[in-house]
Every structure is written in C-alpha cells, then in structure tokens.
Amino acid sequence: METLETISKRASLKPNFSEREVEKVKITKILEAARLAPSARNSQPWRFIVVSGKKKVENVVTKAFFGFNQAVKDAPVLIIVCANPKDDDIHEGREYYLFDVGLAVENMLLAATDLGLVTHPMTAVNEVELRKVLHIPEEVRFVVATPLAYPKGGSYEEAAQERLSQRTRKGLNEIVYSDVWGKP
Amino acid sequence: METLETISKRASLKPNFSEREVEKVKITKILEAARLAPSARNSQPWRFIVVSGKKKVENVVTKAFFGFNQAVKDAPVLIIVCANPKDDDIHEGREYYLFDVGLAVENMLLAATDLGLVTHPMTAVNEVELRKVLHIPEEVRFVVATPLAYPKGGSYEEAAQERLSQRTRKGLNEIVYSDVWGKP
Numbered sequence: 001m002e003t004l005e006t007i008s009k010r011a012s013l014k015p016n017f018s019e020r021e022v023e024k025v026k027i028t029k030i031l032e033a034a035r036l037a038p039s040a041r042n043s044q045p046w047r048f049i050v051v052s053g054k055k056k057v058e059n060v061v062t063k064a065f066f067g068f069n070q071a072v073k074d075a076p077v078l079i080i081v082c083a084n085p086k087d088d089d090i091h092e093g094r095e096y097y098l099f100d101v102g103l104a105v106e107n108m109l110l111a112a113t114d115l116g117l118v119t120h121p122m123t124a125v126n127e128v129e130l131r132k133v134l135h136i137p138e139e140v141r142f143v144v145a146t147p148l149a150y151p152k153g154g155s156y157e158e159a160a161q162e163r164l165s166q167r168t169r170k171g172l173n174e175i176v177y178s179d180v181w182g183k184p
Numbered sequence: 185m186e187t188l189e190t191i192s193k194r195a196s197l198k199p200n201f202s203e204r205e206v207e208k209v210k211i212t213k214i215l216e217a218a219r220l221a222p223s224a225r226n227s228q229p230w231r232f233i234v235v236s237g238k239k240k241v242e243n244v245v246t247k248a249f250f251g252f253n254q255a256v257k258d259a260p261v262l263i264i265v266c267a268n269p270k271d272d273d274i275h276e277g278r279e280y281y282l283f284d285v286g287l288a289v290e291n292m293l294l295a296a297t298d299l300g301l302v303t304h305p306m307t308a309v310n311e312v313e314l315r316k317v318l319h320i321p322e323e324v325r326f327v328v329a330t331p332l333a334y335p336k337g338g339s340y341e342e343a344a345q346e347r348l349s350q351r352t353r354k355g356l357n358e359i360v361y362s363d364v365w366g367k368p
Contacts, residue, residue, distance in 0.1 A: 005297040006187040007217045007291050011190055031189045031360050037290060040307050044354050061275015082365075086257050092311055093281060094325060103293075105222060107191050110294070123224050127276055128260040131249045135365045141278060146294075169219055170228050176215050177233045179240055181319045 001114050009156075010113040011163045012120040015071040017149035026115050027052075027148065030079075033111035039100035045087040046104045049080040049134055057147075064130035065145075070121050075147030080130070081105055084140045101143045112148055116156040119146045137170050185298050186270040193340075194297040201333035206261050210299050211236075211332065214263075217295035223284035229271040230288045233264040233318055237263040241331075248314035250330075253306050259331030264314070265289055266324045280304045284333040285327045296332055302331045 001009070031048055031166035039045065051057050054076060061073035072078065081101060103119065112119045127142045136142065151159030177183050215232055223229065227319035235241050238260060256262065265285060272281035289305065311326045311357045314339070320326065335343030362365050 001189055002295055003185055003187050003190040004213065004217065007295065009221055010220070010222075012222055021306060028356070029188065031356055033188065034225065035356060036191055036351075037195070038196055038293070038305055042352065044359065046362070047359050049363070049365060051363055058307060080274060089307065091307055094307075095279065096328065098278060098280070098282035099286040099289075102283040102288075104286075105283075106287040106290035107294075109222070110291075111191065112189055121222055123273065123275055123278075123280060134363075137365065139363070143262070143283060148210075148329075159343075162209040167220075167340075168226065172215055172219060175219060175228065175231050178230065179233070179235055179318075179325070181233060181321065 003020040006110050006114045009160055009164065010080065010109055011160050011167065012149045013118045013151065013159055013163055015074065015120065015147060016152045016159070017074050017076070017118065018152045018168065019076070020150045022117065022148050022150065027077065027119065029115065030108050030111045030148070033107040033132045034104040037046045037104035037107050039103065040064070040080065040089040040096040043088045045097040046101050047140070049082065051078040051080065052076070060133055063099065063133045064126050066126065069124060072122070072147040077148040078145060079148060080134060080145045081143045082136060082140050083143055086139065095168065098143065103142055109146070118149050118151050118156065121146050122167065189255055190298045191295050191362070193348065194293055195344050195351065197302045197335065197343055197347055199258065199331060200336045200343070201258050201302065201305065201331065202336045204334045206301065206332050206334065210301065211261065213299065214292050214295045214332070217291040221288035223287065224273040224280040227272045227284065229250040229267040230285050231266045231324070233266065235264065236260070236264040240338055241244045241337050244317055250308045250310065253308060254307070256331040257305065260330060261334045263292070263332060264318060264329045265327045266320060267327055268324045270323065282327065288337040292293040293330070299342065300334065302333050302340065302343065303333050305330050325365050
C-alpha cells in the first residue's frame, strides 16, 4: 500500500483472529521495519520477543495480561517489545528509550498493516508475571505488546472498516500551533 | 511510495536544504499522519508547533538549539513536538507520553519522506530557552524537533543515497528473541 494510505488505515482492531499461520517472511519484514527506525544517538534500545504458536501465546497471555486483554490469547503470534532504559539517552528527565521504542513500534504496526495483518498495541500487562514467564532481566522494561494475526473472514481492509469509521481523534486545530504555543 | 520502501528510505539527513518553500498542503498531510497514530487510551498527548519562514526558524534555532544543531537554522520549516505528561498514562514508572509521541513522530517522518522532504529528529535543545521563545507552558515538555525542507540540488532519493549506504543498525539477531528473552 502507499505510505499515507497505510498510515490512515492502521487501526487497533478487535481480537477476531483467523487461525491462519502468519508467514515467517512477513514477521521478518515487520521486525526489519522496526529495526530501521531512528533513535537518539542511534542507540536502538528496542528488543522484541516473538512468541509463536497458540499454546505459547495462550500461556503468556493467561499468566501476564490483564483481564480485558485476555482476548488476544488466540493470536498465532504475540510480539512483546522491551527496552533497557540504560541503553538510551535521558535529557532533563525525559527517558528517550520510550520515545525511541515508539518510533520503532509505529514502523512495526505500519508494516503489519501493509501486509494485511491485525495489530493492537497493549500496555496493560502485569510486568512482574511477564518477566517470569519470558525470563526478562530485571533491568529491562516491558513497553508494549501486540498480537499479529490475519483477521477472521476477510481482508484487513474489510476487518478495519467499522473501526476506522468510528475513529475519534482531536482535530488538527486542537494539536497544531503556528510559530508559538497557543497560536492557531 | 510503498510503505516498506518509505520505511527503508527514511533517514536523518544532513541539513543541506533547498530554499524552495514547503507547500502548506504537504505540511498538513504530515501533521495529519501524526494525528492518526495510536496512543495509550487514545490520549493523543502530542502537540506540534510549526515554525515557518527562515527568519522565525533562525530565531528559534539560534536561541534554543545546541551548537551542533545550529545547522538547521536555514530550514524553511521547523516542527517542534511537545506533550503534557499529565495527558497520558503512567504504568509502573513508564511515562507513555514519550512512547505515544514516538508513534506519532514516526508517522510524521514517514509522511515527509514519502513527500520528498528531508527530516532530522533532534532532541538536544535548551528546553528553558525554547520555552521562552515559543511560549511553551511550564507543564508541557519538549520532546523532539525536526526541520522540514526539500534537499538542495536533487530529489530526496538522491540526497539520501549516501546516508543510507552508511547506515548502521544492529542485526535482527541482536534485537529479536524467540519465545523467551535471550533465545535466538
């Protein structure tokens, strides 16, 4: 898909997953997209744990995800994104590892959308339990998780249609200023 | 451009800017791309100050940017990205405003790349001075700034060629694990 079209069609879809396996070559393209993101001083603080197969995904989700996120336990692939804050810049209290991981994750979400896959970034997990089940070291922080799956019954575009029609975003006039803060 | 191509061609280019004006319709498309990013609980903490015109850009850069970033003072447009941390989720010390702004900024960088424009995200500014010159309220944090400009003498692809050939990124084997942390 064209870039601007993919950006406008990316949405966090409901977990209504096909059982169809996600091809390894697609997973690699998605991780490759994340890898190419910029980062402060090129520190590349992002790390990805790719959990594959229904049983393994179900185990992680059941143990570490909060109730309302349990629905992703049926995904064929779950990507857990982590980072070590010490791998990155801190400027005046702003921890750039979180910003940099955001850059990489957006690439990941767009690549997946372009490849027809459903994503849904989730932040509400039990980090202590996640650490246990995935052997994540103490100094590494969980940032976000997303399922990767084909939508059930139809294409990504069909699956996204309803969600996109209900999208709520602030208008540009609420988030953009000219020349100085507060000036429309 | 196709999405995966744009992701692979986006690069932080040297400030070698054409004097050509950046069309307003392009700036709007770029901000619109940022607007459509996801965010934790749809909080949309991002705010953008679009500084336009050589004199205004030069004023901001001269007063608030560190020495090695002074080179962007010739850009026709400078976008300053800010956020109010209180507008967003904090989970166990992770301030998601930074992550969410990262998602929006990557959309912005990709849209600009797709439209043939040079970007270069910069984090090293004097926040106190920036606050003064742009009237940014005390509770709002600066996150990142980027120039927007056409490259001097040639297309974006020509301008990016050298930089892309020198790109250094960790290999996928250094940033991706299977099923649990540390497993290749």
